[in-house]
Amino acid sequence: xxxxxxxxxxxxxxxxxxxxxxxxxxxxxxxxxxxxxxxxxxxxxxxxxxxxxxxxxxxxxxxxxxxxxxxxxxxxxxxxxxxxxxxxxxxxxxxxxxxxxxxxxxxxxxxxxxxxxxxxxxxxxxxxxxxxxxxxxxxxxxxxxxxxxxxxxxxxxxxxxxxxxxxxxxxxxxxxxxxxxxxxxxxxxxxxxxxxxxxxxxxxxxxxxxxxxxxxxxxxxxxxxxxxxxxxxxxxxxxxxxxxxxxxxxxxxxxxxxxxxxxxxxxxxxxxxxxxxxxxxxxxxxxxxxxxxxxxxxxxxxxxxxxxxxxxxxxxxxxxxxxxxxxxxxxxxxxxxxxxxx
Numbered sequence: 001x002x003x004x005x006x007x008x009x010x011x012x013x014x015x016x017x018x019x020x021x022x023x024x025x026x027x028x029x030x031x032x033x034x035x036x037x038x039x040x041x042x043x044x045x046x047x048x049x050x051x052x053x054x055x056x057x058x059x060x061x062x063x064x065x066x067x068x069x070x071x072x073x074x075x076x077x078x079x080x081x082x083x084x085x086x087x088x089x090x091x092x093x094x095x096x097x098x099x100x101x102x103x104x105x106x107x108x109x110x111x112x113x114x115x116x117x118x119x120x121x122x123x124x125x126x127x128x129x130x131x132x133x134x135x136x137x138x139x140x141x142x143x144x145x146x147x148x149x150x151x152x153x154x155x156x157x158x159x160x161x162x163x164x165x166x167x168x169x170x171x172x173x174x175x176x177x178x179x180x181x182x183x184x185x186x187x188x189x190x191x192x193x194x195x196x197x198x199x200x201x202x203x204x205x206x207x208x209x210x211x212x213x214x215x216x217x218x219x220x221x222x223x224x225x226x227x228x229x230x231x232x233x234x235x236x237x238x239x240x241x242x243x244x245x246x247x248x249x250x251x252x253x254x255x256x257x258x259x260x261x262x263x264x265x266x267x268x269x270x271x272x273x274x275x276x277x278x279x280x281x282x283x284x285x286x287x288x289x290x291x292x293x294x295x296x297x298x299x300x301x302x303x304x305x306x307x308x309x310x311x312x313x314x315x316x317x318x319x320x321x322x323x324x325x326x327x328x329x330x331x332x333x334x335x336x337x338x339x340x341x342x
Contacts, residue, residue: 001068147167198254206295209270243310
């Protein structure tokens with residue numbers, strides 16, 4: 001369902017300088033969200049070709065190409081220092097494997113800036129979540145951080161289908177600012193204080209979505225997938241309590257809702273990766289056949305090691321890890337997994 005705009009209602013746009021780092025599908029979707037409310041959105045893209053295409057034609061030449069922008073509302077650059085210097089709020093929306101490459105170029109003063117992570121993966125350089133990476137490597141405390149969680153597929157944002165964001169942030173004033181920046185006729189925003197929990201859940205749901213795709217590729221049906229997902233949310237709850245124990249309800253949309261859409265949607269790149277593996281592709285060939293990065297693959301190794309270090313029982317993550325990293329049979333691992341789920 002697309003929520004219709006009320007063209008008679010004119011809402012003043014924010015003067016808050018805000019920028020987005022990244023030029024993939026979710027970064028493009030976030031820019032689309034922000035231009036609804038901001039007079040100008042700064043956008044740091046990967047290279048001059050992408051910059052030139054956006055400035056000339058008003059759309060990303062590679063991702064969400066159907067989304068058009070009024071270039072008067074954009075300031076496009078390839079220099080992260082130019083963007084960070086100009087902005088009060090910086091949204092990080094690169095794939096996790098490229099984040100450190102971008103951040104290592106940041107030499108400008110970023111004190112008192114708000115950094116919003118829209119990255120749902122582990123930073124390989126430090127083998128940790130983005131929140132801890134920003135804190136430890138750049139001394140950006142959690143009071144100057146926020147995390148975006150779903151359920152919110154970029155493709156549906158591009159079509160202006162009603163979507164939901166949860167923005168996790170410690171400070172109430174910042175939370176209200178984030179809600180004003182991102183809310184629109186087709187984006188419904190809720191806030192949370194569970195920063196690391198939302199970040200970890202966004203990572204975990206990608207791993208579970210790879211598993212849902214594997215089961216589909218192997219020929220398991222809807223009945224098994226329902227059991228798989230219901231066990232996955234319980235496993236997620238156990239993991240989150242072990243790594244970051246705060247009051248939370250995993251049945252909320254940021255946890256269960258995001259897991260459901262990523263496990264079931266045909267837009268889900270993680271599900272699609274798993275589906276290829278279940279159909280018999282090698283992990284390497286499945287990854288190479290995709291034109292977008294499936295964060296669940298890169299996160300599975302780190303999350304598996306964390307579970308082992310903390311002695312957390314995670315049979316689903318264990319099975320997916322063995323398939324992805326130990327080249328074990330998907331068919332055998334899922335047959336064994338069926339005996340452990342209930």
